[in-house]
Amino acid sequence: MGKFQQRFRQTTGLSPYIWMFLSILPFYFIFQTPAVLEGVSGVLLVLGFFLSYVLSFSSKGWMIYVGLGIQLGISTIMGILFGYVYFYLLIAYFVGQLAKKPAFITFYSILIPLKVITSYYAFITFEILQIQLPFLLLSTIAVILLPVNTYSKLKEEKLEDELAFANQKIADLIKLEERERISRDLHDTLGQKLSMIGIKSDLAGKLIMKDHHKAEAEIKEVQQTARTALKELRELVADMRRSKxxxxxxxxxQLLDAAGIGLTVSGERELPENLARIDHVVSMCVKEAVTNIVKHSQASECRISIATHDEKLIIRIEDDGKGMPMEKFRYGGGISGIKERLQFINGTLEIVSEQGTALTMTIPIVQLNQEGGNGHDETAYR
Structure with missing residues (x-):
């Protein structure tokens, strides 16, 4: 049943239960007339409406607008002949699904006057609608509001998808830039020295039988160059692992700017020398927090404050996004990573998520200076 409902919604845009109700209701109005010919024509009109609705909902291009025009015509005829004006609710939902703004404005401008005029005519002509006045008014209000609400919701979902795609592209570009930087550093650090090692090794091989002493000197230079290259490689790797x-x-x-999120920073962006040993951990926590803002918050502004107070380093990261239920923060991988990193330096994390999200990281400075961060070097975490 679940698969059937999902398939039905994809085909018609509506729940099958709503569809069944709106399919049965017009026959109540049709059967109020004693004329057989009018009754048969009413049944045919109902069948024509639903057939055109399904076909236009599953079509593309100009066929959508043709089907929508047929539905508007049938709805108006049903209202005039039988006093049934509730087909406009289906059309209102359909109009809200139109992706192109000119088409939406055009059909919305046609739909509202037709609904109001037809409803007024049916109200003064058919007694059954005079009894149903509250439902008639509610349906008119729904026809006015439903297209706008549906259209806005679809636009919002589209923008969210585009933002998620853009954020993913930004993350991919950052990774690509980092790979290129690493490759450049490795080339600059090792390329020249490995080339020298190759040349010196070839020369030593040629001199080994001709001049033993010169060959030995070349081999020593190869050994020294290899040691230098290894030292520089270690420094390069250590520098990559330890960010500030x-x-x-x-x-x-740069990340927030690329994502279209404004940034306000208060306080010093560089930690003092006495906090150098926790610099890497703090920077990784800030990176994770900002990454979460870009991926999940839908924020337009981010504020980062860095301050020391009562022998504590306090870093507060806020955004004006949609916020999240606190239950999600308990199991989120990014938040768990921040908490684990802070534990190594005796830090704590406080989260407030109401109108936006605020993360407050507190690290005791005195305890770190005296005890060395819970007895752990922060490099052990990495």
Whole structure:
């Protein structure tokens, strides 16, 4: 049954229960007339309406507008002949599904006058509608509001999808840029020295039988070059693994700017020398928090404050996004990572998510200076 309902919604845009109700209701109005010919024509009109609705909902291009025009014509005829004006509700939903703004405005401008005029005529002509005045008024209000609400919701969903795609592209570009930077650093660091090692090794091989002393000198140079290259490689890897808050703030500024999110920073972007040993952990926490804002918050502004108070380093990261239920923060991978990192430096994390989300990281400075961060070097976490 679940698969049938899903398929039905994809074909008609409506729940099968709503469809069944709106399919049965017009026959109540049709059977009020004693004339057989009018009754048969009413049944044919109902069948024609639903057939055109399904076909236009599953069509593309100009056929959609042809089907919508047929539905408007049948609805108007049903209202004039039988006093049935509730087909306009289906059309209102359909109009809200139109992706192109000119088409939406055009059909919305046609739908509302037709609904109001037909409803007024049916009200003064058919006694049954005079009894149903509250439902008639509610249906008119629904026809006015439903297209706008549906159209706005679809636009919002489309923008959210585009934002998610853009954020993914930004993340991919950041990864690509980082790979290119690493490849450049490796080339600059190792390329020249490996080439020198190759040349010196070839020369030593040629001199080994001719001049033993020169060959030995070349081999020593090869050994020294290899040691230098290894030292530089270790420094390069260590530098890659250990980021600083100042550098991370530059990267998150670029990330937020690319995502169209404004950034306001208060306080010093660079930690003092006495906090150098926690610099990497703090920068990773800031990076994770900002990444979550870009991916999930739908925010337009982000505020980061960095301050020391009562021998504590306090970093607060806020956004004006949609916020999240607190239950999701308990199991989110990014938040768990921030908490685990802060534990290594005796830090705590406080989260408030109401109108937007605010993360407050508090790290005790005195305890870190005296005890060295819970007895752990922060490099152990990595």
């Amino acid at each position: 808050l100042k550098e991370e703030m530059e990267r998150v500024t």
